[in-house]
Each structure stands twice: as structure tokens, then as C-alpha cells.
Amino acid sequence: MYALLALGFVIIYKSMRVISFAQPAFMLAGAVIVTYLSDDVGFWAAAALAVAAVAVLGLGVERVAIRPMVGRPVFVVAIITLGLDILIRVVVGGFIGLDVRQVGDPWKLGTVGLFGVDVQQRYLAMLGAAVLCVLVLFLFFRYTRYGLAMRAASFDQESALAQGVDVGRVFAISWAMGTALAAIAGILVGAGTSVDQNIWIIALKALPAIILGGLDSLGGAVVGGLAIGVAEALVGTYQADHAPWLGENFASVTPYALMLAVLLVRPYGLFGTREVERV
Amino acid sequence: MTVLSVRDVHLAFAGVKAIDGVSFDVGVGELFAIIGPNGAGKTSIFNVLSGIYRPQSGTVTFLGEDLIGLKPHRIAARGMARTFQNVELFAGLTVLDNLMLGRHQHTRYGPLAAMAWLGRARRAELAARAAVEEIIDFLELEQWRKQVVGLLPYGVQKRVELGRALAMEPKLLLLDEPVAGMNLEETEDTARYILDIRQELGLPMILVEHDMGLVMDLADRILAVDFGVPLATGAPEEIRRDPEVIRAYLGEAS
Amino acid sequence: MLAVRNLEVVYHDVVLVLRGISLQVPRHRIVALLGANGAGKTTLLRAVSGLLDVHDGKITKGRVELGDRRIDGLPPARIVRNGVRQVMEGRRIFAELSVEENLRLGGHTAAKAIGANLTRVYDLFPVLRDRRSGTAGYLSGGEQQMLAVGRALMSDPELLLLDEPSLGLAPRLVQQIKEIIVEINDQGTTVLLVEQNAAMALDIADHGYVLENGRIVMDRPAAELLADDDIREFYLGLGAEGAARSFRDVKHYKRRKRWLS
Amino acid sequence: GRDDGGDGGTGAPGVTKEACPNAVNKDNGCIYLGTISDLTVGPFKALAVPITKAQEMFWKRVNTQGGIGGYDIDVTKYVRDNKYSPETHTQVYQEIKGKVLAIAQTLGSPTTAAVIDDMRTNKVVATPASWTSLWNFEDVILESGAPYCIESMNAVDYAIETVKPKSVMAVHNPGDYGGDAAAGAKYAAETNKLTFSDVETPPGQENQGRAIEAIVKNKPDLVILTAGPTDTAVIVGEAAARGYKGRFIGTGPTWNPGLIASPAAPALKGLYWQSAPWMPFQTDTPGHKAMRDALGTGIGAPNDGYTAGWVWSYPLKAALTKAAADKDLTRDGLLKAVKSLTTVDYEGMLTGGNYAGDATTGAVRTTVIGAPDDTAPTKIKIIKEAFTGPTAKGYALSKPCFQA
């Protein structure tokens, strides 16, 4: 779950060196669109449409609010994404209305037996989706020129332009992919439970995941996401008995504690690219 | 009397031997040059001297003190100043501020004094300013004094960088390709400044440069390196005729 | 092949840098562009390759033509696809990427020919082959320059804009780069060469322009420029007698000669 | 600074001789009441919006019936969004306080706590939109219904009657809301000699793992739940999926009608009951009926946010009426009126409204219990009408429950 969210952040970071704080809003948007469509066209079609719609939204947003900022300090762009987040969330929140909404997923809370343990189908679906996304992304970066172009554009836009890289298109693609991933994550978050205004907060948990894995590493995002999920679960289960002095609900801040610990040892996360500096 | 003595320094990066057994001495008031092909390890030698790289073995003795393992700012405090191959100025600051930064070690007062800006801090700043103005005078930087360096012509930037090094009141000056990218006129200007620094300040210098005209005309002694290995040390005339140096570095053109 | 007509360029809406420049680069030739620092050479190249935008610069007058197509105003990626490549001043390689990744990126617009072009570049610059998987940022200055030129060749350009390729190179390498430029030119690439090293540039160029303060002040065949007294004195550092001056004899007063203005 | 309160000659802020904008009775003066609620991006928007709407309709009805003492009441001019942030709340409160006589709604406890000092000093009477027992100790706050802790005591008592639990677990959000309820559950469990355990859980679906784990592992017979609706769905749904078969009783804000369609619906229908301070939307009392009439058909799905907003408005109406009768429509007068109220006519929706005595005598102690049901308008059907359990009956409020 965190892995999927993390991937979205990483894709955008990879091409722009910017952490998009608007990801939570796109995630919420994806989930809400599905809640509107799934009654009419079924869950799968609704999900596909929602992902596409959010990708288009991402494209549009990139065009209007991000493109003019190309070449500006990344933190200015980051704050712009923050403004976007507020803006989009207000609009999407307006569409949620008063009742919690349902994505109408086919899994509900059904379980299947797997190696003798009951596992909820929706977790399998999440796992499947994550694996699929990683695979697709891997192939994309392996077999198209855009992976390299994205990294290049993030390091030095002018130089990338001089190589004939259409930096604008690279940014657009990365936003479309990043926001689409956010939408997928949003839909899966809604699956098995319900959608309300507050689910966006979950997206922030992806931040320690990407830092842990290394901001620009797809593999790192997946590993980081899993590590954080597992750590949180473990701490949630055992901390109360073994280290009660950490206070109740320490589990929810575990990701940050873990991230701090890892970064002290590896300043660029587990798989991040080291910044080259020489004189 | 030697100012600096480098003995058998080795430095490698993940398999690349950047410096492989280099030794040399720089005497009082001497202008010592290091030449060698690209990637020979010249800049790396500078980086070792100024404490940015830590060599795997070897010793560097500067004014009787061992430098290995010291942090760059400590080495700077002992009187080593340098310029960089690619201008490393603080692009957003003015010429004045860049030069004032050169006096960082010589203006001593704490944060509280700075905030109050009374007494010591004020006096120290005024003194620093006076010292910096002298350098501005010396390098003829008057007209750019309050301009942001990032937008200045390249040649001027290089001069400001030289000024910043001089502001440190160094006891040894390292110049990494001071005329690279300059046109002839600016090169001549720089040559003149280097000569002036020698004459007026008697400062020993190490010069790394690919402009052979400049090196041969100015240097007292030259060390040629290739792949981190010293090829030859000697007076310009000897080096110019050394077959190894010609093969590895000069090429048949000169 | 390339024609620049009466070009005016302004930065940030206020700084007028090029004041009506016209220049021609005929096909398969090497044209040298000389000029003091800050004369506007790089700006001219940017105007051709479309990179002015990045620097908040604008063409306010005049036009740039490639063959019979007008290319000013096109986005840089399109211009590259039209066969124009700029090797930027200061190398501007991607420090965090490996050498080979840098080269592959250079072939972004010629994806099909990447394999062949890689071989060609590695043959021209064997050092790069040895360091192919190394991080580009750790290369020495000269190695980086080779990488920058090699990267530009990856897209089979028709017109190569070289901005001070000899900057910071050892004499032997300057010689080598010079030969490589000639070789690239022989293989059919037109070259516009911006250089401080006038001797090197005029040695291989067919034609030369001198830029001062945003204006073309000289426009002659290279051989004629080499013979011009002013050029000899101010760009080649040769005394009146034809022998090189020593830097030890540099005079202590400001010498400055301007042709115009 | 200048106080911008236009006093319209009556000497009190928020009371004018001029008619209200869009007044029902053009000849009446106007009393302005402020509303500070969570209207856009905050976590309680789904409750806050219907509350605000219902209050607007409530006061419109009052105006239609002639207003109060020659004045119409306006609650639409000074509505502000607090985004559930104490800072914003303070700011908007400062912005409107000089222009209103009293506050018709101040939503949230930390938000209200941020301005309570000022309300006390300036005698600004306010209707809360939360049920923390803290309000029972504030003179200027006109709380209605049983506070969370009493509601939980009643929930435990009801469970004792029906499912006879031996162990009780309070699964609750931190703070006044969850803390208050948990304190009530704990008191009830101890009074009735049941084993009690306490699990604090932060808001957020992804953070419920530990709570679910605790429920599944310890298998308490009864879980008193205080969380948000989606969190409720996650906790109940997952616990059921992992084999838990005990009983959940959630306090008012744990429920949202939308949950009836959620994947957790089967689990909710099987294991979950809902406690509430008063009867739901569709109940047949004069008050409920008046509310439904006033809201009309344009409101979309019924929601007990409306009910809450409506019920909460009665005490302020009573106080205003009293102050008007005393010819003292000032902040002083209003507070005096409040302190003299011993009962409020809720038109059958609730009994209580004693603001004259101390917390123990004033506290309302009745609770209703409902169960999820597809056919009911707010998807909750009442299974136990207003009652006061023995625990709650004997409980003396000496300080806010969550501080005990």
C-alpha cells in the first residue's frame, strides 16, 4: 500500500526533484471518482476511468501550475503543489458530500486461504496491483528512453534540453504517471472500507517510505513501503508489551523513527542516488 | 627553507589511482607549477593539500605542521588559500561580500556580538572592510564592488576568486588553472597580477595550468605528472625538453 | 546551411546583448567565432539552439534560418531533431549519471542508431570506453569535455555548435580535439566553433568572425584573419615581429583596443 | 482598539433595531448569532454541515413564529469555517464576537477551549457542537444531552442487561472525545465489577491495526468504541473477519449512514450497536416532526447531524426568550437568563436543560440505543428508547470525566 503511494512520489521526484505534496489530493480524487462511477459501470471500468481521469487532471495541473515554474527552486514548486493540494481537496471534498462513500470493490472483506492463513482478498489485490505497477514501470524505464530522460531533466534541465529531450513532455508524463499511481492507491485504500474526506492523511505515510528507500529509486520505494508497513505492524503488536514507555500508538510514528535511524547510517536512503560534488 | 613538503602521497577512488606516489617541496617565495594531462591528478593534489580529500598514505607538512587529517577550515586557518578550476564563488553575493568571506578567519567575534553589532563586531567589520578595499584596489575591482558576482564576466569572476584567496592573507597560494577560459588580454592581466603578488607579497604559489606559455614564462620549477605518477621535476627549460613530458602531455605541437 | 540575420537578443527584458548580428555557416565548413569574454558568443549559440528561454532571454529582432527553414522560436527539442546540436560551455554533463548513460541520453533523438554511435564515440575517445560505467561527475575536466562532445555526436548532428571546447584541456588534448573537430567535419558535420584559443580555431576554420560587444566587427576568411595585425596582437599574442611575447614582459598599464564603439 | 460591535442603540452587541437581512418579520429588530463550524476541509465536515443547516432552519422557524421579544434571529450572516483548527477558530471568533449577541454553534472541543476564556470574560453564551463533559462545568456553554462519559456508562449498563459481558474494552481516539467516553466505560465497568481494558487508537484507517489486534487477541465481551465512521467500519469489519464475535457499542459520532453500504455492513449489522443522546431523525415527536417539516425535501439523505443541530438550538432559544421577557437582551442579561433556566422545552426530543445548578444536577443522563438497519432513514433503528442506567444515575460529576 505504502509502496504504491511511494511510487507516485518517486516518479515525480525522479523527473523534477520535487516532492509533490498534491499527491494526497490526487489519491482522494481517484477514490471519489470511483465512488461515483462504480454503481453505473462496475468497479473495474470505474477504476480504469478514474485512473485515466486523474492522470488527465495531473497533466492539466502540471501544465497550468507547474510548467511555468520550471527552473525555479524546487521548494517553491513544492509549496505550489501544496497549494494545489488544498485546492483539489476542497473541490473533491465538496463531491464527497455528507455520507461516507463506497468504491464498490468486488473483494469486500472476503478472505482466501493461503498457506493455511486467511488473507483478505483486498490485500492480495493491493499486492497484485503493486507488483503490476512496479513491473510496468520497470519495463517502461527499461525499454523507453524516458527513464533516462527523466533523471537527466531532473539534474540539469538546460543540458537535457540541449540533448533534444523535450523536458516539458517528460514532466507531463511523469505527472500523469505519478498522479495515476496516486489514484490507484486511493481506490485501493477505499476498497474494503469507505471513502471520506480524511483518507488523504494516509498518503503522508509514504514520505518516510520514499526517504527510506531513496527519493529517486523505484525499487527503493517498494522496499521502503514494505519495510514501513511491516515495522508499523510489528511495533503495533509488540510495543505495548515490550516497550510501554514509548507511549500509546507509537506505531503510527514508527515510520519516522525508522526513517531517522536509516538515514543516520545511509544519508541517501537505501538506494538513492548520491549527489556528486567535486571541485 | 621549505614552506610545503609533500611526501609520497597516494590517493585512489574506487580503483582509480588519482595520485600515485607524488612528492615535492615548495620553497620560500617560490612559484612552483604542476602540469600534466587531464585527469593526471593535479586538482586532486590541491584537494589533498586543502583537506578536501584524505590520501590513503603519505605526508603533507606545511610550515612544519602535518596537515593530513585536518579539516579544510583548519588548514585554511594555517594559511593555505586556493582558487578553483571552475569558479567557486558565492554567486548570489556581491564582490565585496565574497572578499569579506575571505577574511572570515581574520574577523573573530561571536554570534551575540554580531547581533548587537557594537564594539568588537563593528570594529572587526570595519577593519576587514579596509583590508578588502586594499585588495579591490590591487586587483582593480573597484567598478564591480557592489555587484553580484554571478552576473560578472568570467574573467572578472576569476579575479574575484583570486582576491578572495588573497583576502585570507595566506602563506601559500594554490592556483588551479587561473587563466582557463580567458582570452589573451585577460590572461596577460592575470600574469601581471601573479607577478605582482610575488613581487609585493613574496608569496609562494603553486600553479596548475594548461597554458604552457604562462607556465613556462612564470614558473621557477615545474612538476609534471601523468596518471598520478610524477614524470619529472625541474626548471621550465628541462621540462619542455623532457621526452616523457612531451609524449604524455605537450604533444608534438609545442 | 545556417544563416543568422540581423539578430537582436535581450535578457530579462532589459539587457541587450546581441545588437544586430548577421552570420553564415556554409554546409560542411568550419566557421570560427572569436571574441572577448562577454561579447555574446554563447548568447548567439543559445539563440540558434533555442536555449535562450531557460535564461530568460528573447530574440527581439532578426531571424535564424537552417537551410530554408526558419528555426528561431522552435523548441530546443525540435531544433535538435533538425540536426543542430550545441555543446554547452562548461561541459554540463550529468554528473550523477554514468558515462554511458550520458552518451545514451545524447542519442535521445536518434534512438535507433545508439549502438553504432556509441562505438563511433568510443573509438574517437577511448578514455570514455574505459570509464563507461563510472560516474561522470568524477571524471577530470578534460574527460568531461570529451564526454560532452561525444554526447553531442550521439545524435548524428548536421550542425555542431561548439562552445569553447578547448577550455581547460591539456595541450596535447587541445591538439586532439582539434583533430577530432576536423575529423567530424570531414565526416560531413558542419561546425560553428566558438573559441578563446584563437590560434587553434583559426588553424582549422575556413572562415572567421570577430564579435565585440554584441556586434560583428570582422568577417573574413580564416587565413586573412591569421594575417591581420590586430588579430595577431590581441588574439594570438604575437608581437609585431611575429615572435611570441613573454608573459614576464606584460606591461603594467591597461591596454585595451576596441574596433568600434 | 475600537470595538466594531454595532449596538444599534440597545447597548448590546449583535442586537439591532434594524430588521435582519432577508427578515421574516420586517418590523422586528434583529439578533445576530454567530456560527463557527467545520465546513470544508476539517474532519467533522460531514456532521458540521447538516448541523449548521438544521440550525438555520430552526431559527427560521422561530422567526416565522414571530421571533423573540420583537426581534428576529439571524444565524446566517456570521457563519465561519474553523477548519477544525484552534487557531482559525480563535481568529474567526475574534472577528465576529463583537457583532453577535451569542454563538449559535461552536464546533469541537479543542477549538472551543481556545476561546472559552474570552467567552467567560465577555459573557458570550454559546451552544457547543460536541458532547464532552467539560461543558457541564462551563456557565456560558449551553450543552444538550448526556455527555460522552454518561452515554458510555449507559451503553455498558444496557449491555449488562442484554449481553451480560464479563470484560469491557474501550477502544477510543485520544483526547476529550475518546477519553471522555473511555472514562465513562471504565467507571461503569469498575462499578459493575467487570474487567476493563483500554486501547487508545489514533484516527486514520491505516492506524487501526493495533486496536483490531487487541480486540481479536483479548476477545472482550463488549467494546465501547469512540472513533470516526470510517475507522469504525475498519475496526468492526476486520475484527469480525478475524473471528471476533463480541459486541460493539459506538458513541454518536462513530456512525454515518453511508456505512450501511460499506463492505463492513454485514459485520456492523451483526455486532454493532449505536448509542446516542437522543432519538434519531425519523422519530415521532413534535420536535422531530417540526424539524423534518422545516428541512423539507431538499436536503438529500436524512442524517442525524440535522437532529443534533436542531436539538442543540432549544436551550439558546429558551434563554433568549427569558432574557427578552426580562427586557434585558444584553450579554449580561442572556447569561443571567441562562443561569436561571431549570428546564428547557425540547418539544419531546429530549428532557433536561437545567443550567441553574452544578454539573451533577444539571447533567442529562439519558441515552438511546439503536442498531444498523437498511430500512431506517438514517440507517439506525432504535432498540432501546431513552433510559438512564443505574451507573449513570449514581454518578457525581466533580470534574470533567476525562480528567478524573
Next chain:
Amino acid sequence: MSRPLLHTSYAQDMALLDTRTKRVAILALLAVAAFTPLQVADDLLQLLTIGMVAAVGAIGLNIVTGYAGQISLGHAFFIAIGAYTGAAVSGAEGGRVIGLGLDFLPFWMLLSGLAAAVAGVIVAPLATRLRGLYLAIVTLGLVFLGEHVLKEWADLSGGPGVGRPAAVPSLFGIRLDVPGVYTREQKMFWLALVVLVIFAVLARNLVRSRIGRAFTAVRDRDIAASVIGVDVARTKLLAFAISSFYAGVAGSLLYTVTGFMDPGSFTLGMSIQYIAMILIGGAGTISGSILGALALTLLPRLTRELPAVLPFVSARSDEFPNVYQLDSALYGALIIAFLIFEPRGMYGLWVRQRNYWKGYPFSY
């Protein structure tokens, strides 16, 4: 056209207010500010007070982020430390929450700053290891950890959703938070004004000193900085310490203005708001921090007024779109718009105007 600046001594050239115009303008501005409380309504006054206190915090963030280039999302953490230190030291003894009853304002204010500065010193070594956004996110982690501690440590914070009273301001036995001859808001305004002026001047002096220059040097090129003798690690440490000190002072006062605080306030959102302040005001300028802080505190007030004049939106909270949504959305939109059109911040806007008029009537 302005006269060329002629200075006859370095001291004159280096003075803080180096032209007569600047001196007069600043004096006028201060005079206006000092009389503001007599003219402006209390609610606005309170907002301005909060803005001024926030400006102290923003200056602090600007020191570490704008000047020293260490992007910190942990500012809320340091503000929280200041806020709770101040509240604990000055709060009434023996209450529900910790209080020591030492309510002499300068005492607890400085103590809050020091407490935060100590935290800053502990955090600073991270900055020598981490770069850019890595540092940003890690400092963000601090905010979450701090929030966790506050929520758990109810004796200090009162617990989430409950909160505690903020620091008690008292000067020589006079309580500033209870109305007397002047209202609470007026007194707090003057207090904030004095504090802001002092801290702004101190900061201004700092950034033009050798230490300020070292900050910028470390920000722009840390290797070059170290080679010219700047101790990079120490400089970063100092930047964090001073910045946190400012944050602590701001924190201790911030909630005193309103009197109450809740642990839920010191979140990521707060950190980001401060980042937005310095970006909108202008990174790397002291006056920019002040402008940005005031702008961002007043912005919600503005956006609340704006939608009311637009005819097509509903004033009812249950309809869509309504004014409340528009007001939140506008807040986001204005931030975006401002940064797109004036990326150098309000300070940049001002510089541009000034340069334009200086060069008038020549446009090139």
C-alpha cells in the same frame, strides 16, 4: 532619478540604514505601527499581533533555510518546544498541567528560546550528513515524533483535543493578558511589536556579519566555504541553534496572544506554513520574512471577505460550491498564483518596483 550614493567612510557605507530615505521610512513605519492599536479593531489587532509573532518565527526559519540553505520542515517542532517551555515555566502552579508559576515575560521567553535552541543543536548534526529534501523530510519526522510526545505527555500538554493554557505574560507585576487601561489585544500588540523589532534588528545585524556571510557561503558552496576557512559543521550548528531560538521565542508568544494551545496545532501544516511565509515574503531577506508572515496570517481573513462579493457562490454550507469552500480554495490558489507570478516573493516585488522607479524613465 536618485542621486548616486556618496559615502565618506566605510562605517557609513556599511550602516544598516544607509540612506536618509530608508531612515525616514523606517521611522515613519514604526510610528504608524506604534499607534495602530489605538485605531484598529481588536480582532484585526489580534491577527496582526499573531502575524508579528509569526514573523519572529519566520525570521528564524529564514536564517536556517533562506540564509544557511538547510531546508527544515521541523520548524513546528521547535515552535512547540518554545510554546510548551514558556507555558510550563509561566503557568500557574499545581494546576491540571505542569506549571512553575514564573511568569516574568522576558525570563520565560528567553528560556523558551534557549530550550528550542538546545533542541536545534541536537538536530543540527543531521544537517551535516543529509542534503536537500532528505533533510527536509527527516526534520519533518521530528514534527511527527514531537507531536507524538506531546499527545502522550498530557501532564505537559493537557492531551490532544484538550490542550492547556498558554504562557502567562507578566511584566513587573503587570499582566499583559488581562484588560486594564488598554485592552489585552492592545497590550499584546505592543509587546509583539517590540519583540519583533528587537529580533528583526538582531537578525539583520547577524546576517550582515561574518556569521551571516558564512551562512550564505555554506548554502551556496559548502566545499568552497570550508576551504576559505568556514567551519561548515559549526556554521550549520549555529544556524540551527539561532533559528530554533527564534522559533522558541515565537512559539512561547504565539499562543499567549490567544491564551490557549492544543498539541494538535504543531503539525506538518504549521511547518509548511512557515516555509510558505518565507517563500512568499522572499527567501534570504529579513523584511521578506516579516512581510510573508503578515501576509499569510492575514490571507485567510482576506479570503473570507472575498467570496462574499462574488454572486455565483452560495453562502450556504450545504450547497456546492459555497463561500467556505471558495475561501479555502482561494487560500491555496493565491499561494500558487503568487509564487508563479512573483517567485522571488514580496520582497522581490518591492525590489522590482524600486529598481523600476530608480531607472525611470529608461527601460533598458
